Amino acid sequence: MKTISKMSLILLTVCSITACNANNKKQKETFALNEIAKTGTHKTNKQYVKVALLLDTSNSMDGLIDQAKAQLWEIVNELSYAKCNEKKPNLLIALYEYGNARLNANDGYVRQVLAFSSDLDEISKQLFSLTTNGGDEYCGYVINTALDQLEWDDNPDDLKFIFIAGNEPFTQGKINYKDAAKRAHNKDITVNTIFCGNYAQGLSSFWKDGADLAHGDYMAIDHNQETVHISTPYDDIILKENKKLNETYVAYGKIGREKMNLQAEQDTNAEAYSSANAVSRTVSKSSHLYKNAIWDLVDASKETSFDYKNIDKSKLPEVLRSKSEMEIKTYISQKKAQRETIQNKIQTLNTKRMAFILEANKGQTNNLEQAMIKAIKTQGEKKNYHWK
Incomplete structure (x- = not known):
């Protein structure tokens, strides 16, 4: 639970690309306004990019949460330009916190903050509600929990991601991270890991191994780097x-x-x-x-x-x-x-x-936002996504 990255991972918010090889079948969306007013739900039969964000909220993660708030919208904006066969993607985001001492030890100090949702206001609300407290960070456990609890479905046209961020060894907890990562890969879910600290330290604590097993990307971010807010004439x-x-x-x-x-x-x-x-x-x-x-x-x-x-x-x-x-x-x-x-x-x-x-950002490197977007674009290109 050391001092953590101010470049924190926001999210990955990452998400926003929608399965590019989606089939061309159009299924009718059902929409009954009177029912929506009662239930507050709206279901459609479309392909989605599904992203689960797993954020360490132990004491050392104040910077991570801070950066999630700071960078969420910029990442969403960048990913909103994604296209596949000239079609724009749909987006669902889920949010988990782990490693917080206030959480139930019997649940591995893991809590589902928000199930898959396309409601960007609700996602923002839940991010701003997160607070940190000392605890034990079990990466394998939280990945396994997200695999079990979320409705990933088996549609091969969906693009499915898990992004997990933290700074303790990936090996902690009773759920073996290797088993969790392999389960994700078997479900066609890519696991991307973000270590908040030194790149070599993340390697030695098996964060890269966790990503490799699920064909994802491993990233390390400079925990001393803060988000720079640039004012513009617009x-x-x-x-x-x-x-x-x-x-x-x-x-x-x-x-x-x-x-x-x-x-x-x-x-x-x-x-x-x-x-x-x-x-x-x-x-x-x-x-x-x-x-x-x-x-x-x-x-x-x-x-x-x-x-x-x-x-x-x-x-x-x-x-x-x-x-x-x-x-x-x-x-x-x-x-x-x-x-x-x-x-x-x-x-x-x-x-x-x-x-x-x-123009103002020229020369900046090791930026979490840039690292996240690069990972998503690289993986999206495998299904013919582009940002042109």
Whole structure:
């Protein structure tokens, strides 16, 4: 549990590439707005990139958690550009913490924080809720737990990753890491390991071996390197567009009100961390990965089987309750057009922003964000993913 990497692994968030050799069969998505308001769930029959993030939250991992908050949105943004056969990927992220003394020893000091989810606001919320405390880090145990608990499915077109980060020997715990890694490989799940410390130390403590057994990448990051937030001339404009973007959401039912509050809460969390982080989050909100069909009528209206006749007017915002079906449809269409215009503007501004940051970052190496993206792109290319 030594001092850990400020470059912490955020996540890998890594995720966002969607199985490229996906079959071309299109299966209808079922969408019943009235049921969504009751359950808050939305299931589709598509191929996914599934990423499980396993984060060490022992005392030494404050830097790791800090960096996860700092780099989440930038990594999501980079991966949102992934394409396979000119199709954009879907993304599911799961989050685990391990090595925290507050967790149950009988469960190997492991806790599922979040099952597979495409809700980026919820993922952000759970990241910001993590705290550290001394404990024992059992890498084999947490990998095995993620294999057992998560719905990986056996679709060969899905791209499946585990990213585990920490700085104690990979060999600890009653579950042999070799058995866990081999199980993952047999399930077509790639295990990538991130050692927070010296590269050679990670080798000697078997972090690379754990990745090799599951055909993943081993990475070591400089624990003294902190995230550098670079201000650009485009930041203030993007943040102003975020306020306009939020005004295009049309909440439906109780879950809609709750999710709208969560959206605002995560905007605040990002801004409290840094202005650059708030900008990165805004860019994420302008991408195809930020989808809220379970509570927002604008996103819901894009679903194949959405029908305005299914809307319960009592669950609409006050401004729409007395409107006719045609008036509601017109209102939603206008919000949709406004959102697309705003999102396109943010994406255009971000292209200029990223060029500015790239120039300012020249010469930087051993950056976790760069290491993670490189690993994902390399592995994605094996299934014909590209970022052009």
